[in-house]
Amino acid sequence: MVPSGAIGLLLQRALASGQPALTAEVMPPRGGDPSRSLAAAGSLRGWVHAVNVTDGSRAVMRMSSLALCRLLLDAGIEPVLQLACRDRNRIALQAELLGAHALGVRNLLCLTGDPVRAGDQPGARPVNELEAVRLLQLVQQFNGGQDPVQGELPDGPTDLFAGAAADPQSASWSGLKSRLLRKKQAGARFIQTQMVMDAEALKRFVGDLAAPLDLPVLAGVFLLKSARNAAFINRVVPGANIPQAVIDRLAAAPDPAAEGVVIAAEQVGSYLQIAQGVHLMAIKAEERIPAILQQAGLKPLALG
Numbered sequence: 001m002v003p004s005g006a007i008g009l010l011l012q013r014a015l016a017s018g019q020p021a022l023t024a025e026v027m028p029p030r031g032g033d034p035s036r037s038l039a040a041a042g043s044l045r046g047w048v049h050a051v052n053v054t055d056g057s058r059a060v061m062r063m064s065s066l067a068l069c070r071l072l073l074d075a076g077i078e079p080v081l082q083l084a085c086r087d088r089n090r091i092a093l094q095a096e097l098l099g100a101h102a103l104g105v106r107n108l109l110c111l112t113g114d115p116v117r118a119g120d121q122p123g124a125r126p127v128n129e130l131e132a133v134r135l136l137q138l139v140q141q142f143n144g145g146q147d148p149v150q151g152e153l154p155d156g157p158t159d160l161f162a163g164a165a166a167d168p169q170s171a172s173w174s175g176l177k178s179r180l181l182r183k184k185q186a187g188a189r190f191i192q193t194q195m196v197m198d199a200e201a202l203k204r205f206v207g208d209l210a211a212p213l214d215l216p217v218l219a220g221v222f223l224l225k226s227a228r229n230a231a232f233i234n235r236v237v238p239g240a241n242i243p244q245a246v247i248d249r250l251a252a253a254p255d256p257a258a259e260g261v262v263i264a265a266e267q268v269g270s271y272l273q274i275a276q277g278v279h280l281m282a283i284k285a286e287e288r289i290p291a292i293l294q295q296a297g298l299k300p301l302a303l304g
Helices: 010-017 035-042 065-074 090-102 132-143 173-185 199-213 227-236 244-252 256-271 286-295
Strands: 021-026 050-053 079-084 107-111 161-166 191-195 217-222 277-281
Touching: 010 021, 021 035, 021 286, 035 065, 035 286, 050 065, 065 079, 065 090, 079 090, 090 132, 107 132, 132 161, 132 173, 161 173, 173 199, 191 199, 191 277, 199 217, 199 256, 217 256, 227 244, 244 256, 256 277, 256 286, 277 286
Parallel strands: 021 050, 021 277, 050 079, 079 107, 107 161, 161 191, 191 217, 217 277
Antiparallel strands: none
């Protein structure tokens, strides 16, 4: 167990100290029983500083991210609340931020959200009143004790630690640079990247864009299970670009699942030489993340 006073601070402390920061991703269930998601997060205990809970990823219905974050806190696991603008107007986003703070959730990843057409309910009506930069600005207001309508929050400022997402392999370098600057100015404290398959692209992103803005980067590492799985991700995940060489490597492996762990471990080792941390994604296979970290030469965290 993590000492109760430290929950909500492990990720912040790791990023502030300059030590390698580790996060991993868990999806809420497609239903009302959180036991599988909690077990997945439990398998990460002692290996990562915080567990990131997705919010309607790929525009697919799942349990509230905030609800699962609170359950993780109850289990002594530090969460990162993903908050997407796609499904909520500003009033709902304001309520979610204040509710997260009241429930003890401190880490936040501000997202615009995948388009509704990417999901399994393409006829749903998106909101998109705000996007990631304006959501970050809202967090900044709350952390400054400002009520966006009535001047000041009556019970003082919030203390939310907000980050943002970025894609180092974006086709538009100027657009990436401009948006990263806007996110920094809006109050982003760290950057979590999309899945990265190109170490050189990550190196350029960190060195030329993030480091000059004093933004620590968590590089996204995705566990691939097979060549078919990789091809599926390329097809359905917005922005995914898994190279054919990686797909061929998985196809040629006698045990593709084990090869996926090796590939992910290689990426962790490589990316930690470039970025301050890594963010691991292993959908429905979170229990393999400790093996990835071990193969990358990492040891369990000393949480004290």
